[in-house]
Amino acid sequence: MIELFIFILGSCIGSFLNVCIYRLPNFKSIVYPPSACPGCNTPIRFYDNIPILSFLLLRGKCRNCKAVISMRYPLVELMVGLFAVCAYLKFGLTLQALIIYLFIAALIVITFIDIDHRIIPDTISLPGIPIGFAASFFSPAITYLESLVGILVGGGSLLLVAWLYSLITHKEGMGGGDIKLLAMIGAFVGWQGVLLTIFFSSAIGTLCGLLVMIRSGKNMKLAIPFGPFLAMGAMIHIFFGNELIFWYFHTFI
Numbered sequence: 001m002i003e004l005f006i007f008i009l010g011s012c013i014g015s016f017l018n019v020c021i022y023r024l025p026n027f028k029s030i031v032y033p034p035s036a037c038p039g040c041n042t043p044i045r046f047y048d049n050i051p052i053l054s055f056l057l058l059r060g061k062c063r064n065c066k067a068v069i070s071m072r073y074p075l076v077e078l079m080v081g082l083f084a085v086c087a088y089l090k091f092g093l094t095l096q097a098l099i100i101y102l103f104i105a106a107l108i109v110i111t112f113i114d115i116d117h118r119i120i121p122d123t124i125s126l127p128g129i130p131i132g133f134a135a136s137f138f139s140p141a142i143t144y145l146e147s148l149v150g151i152l153v154g155g156g157s158l159l160l161v162a163w164l165y166s167l168i169t170h171k172e173g174m175g176g177g178d179i180k181l182l183a184m185i186g187a188f189v190g191w192q193g194v195l196l197t198i199f200f201s202s203a204i205g206t207l208c209g210l211l212v213m214i215r216s217g218k219n220m221k222l223a224i225p226f227g228p229f230l231a232m233g234a235m236i237h238i239f240f241g242n243e244l245i246f247w248y249f250h251t252f253i
Contacts, residue, residue, distance in 0.1 A: 010084025013125030114227035120177030132187025146190035154186030201233030
């Protein structure tokens with residue numbers, strides 16, 4: 001029963017995150033004005049704004065103008081609700097679960113903004129660095145020293161990669177947003193988590209990049225946002241990192 005309550009609460013937060021995903025890259029307030037249909041600009045009534053359920057009842061269309069509502073809205077609400085349950089099942093009703101959940105919520109917002117606009121907003125990543133460091137004082141998972149080193153390793157490693165790439169190719173290959181994002185990730189998961197995040201994100205990013213290039217027929221100049229892969233790598237570390245390390249050492253070493 002508590003899982004259902006947590007899912008409902010999480011999906012409500014997911015509804016707010018949809019607002020952030022749409023408004024932050026457009027430099028709009030996330031609190032005012034109230035949500036409205038982008039097609040007819042009619043304010044959305046509270047009973048048409050129930051996470052997931054309203055989308056199903058309205059059959060994915062605006063009540064007023066019948067404009068199609070993007071599947072992304074219920075998808076984000078579903079994802080955020082499920083991650084809330086996963087954080088509870090992994091960490092229980094603890095402060096650690098809340099910290100991890102809010103961190104994941106920020107990663108979800110960053111992921112969709114980066115996919116849409118090829119940017120990672122400083123309004124999330126920069127405040128996220130000191131917030132993650134402050135959270136380490138209340139987290140049993142990492143110490144404040146591990147968080148501090150994680151910030152330096154996270155930001156420094158991608159900064160070094162970006163510098164070497166530009167030095168060799170005379171082109172910009174790694175955006176500053178990715179550097180700040182990995183520094184934020186380091187603040188929350190520590191330096192060990194940063195290393196695993198880089199490994200997972202690089203592996204998944206390389207595989208997805210190859211598949212996209214094969215299907216599209218484009219060459220290595222194809223630009224793919226790396227932020228979503230960093231976010232994915234961090235989530236894999238949070239929920240499965242220790243288990244994967246245990247499996248690797250007991251299988252291959």
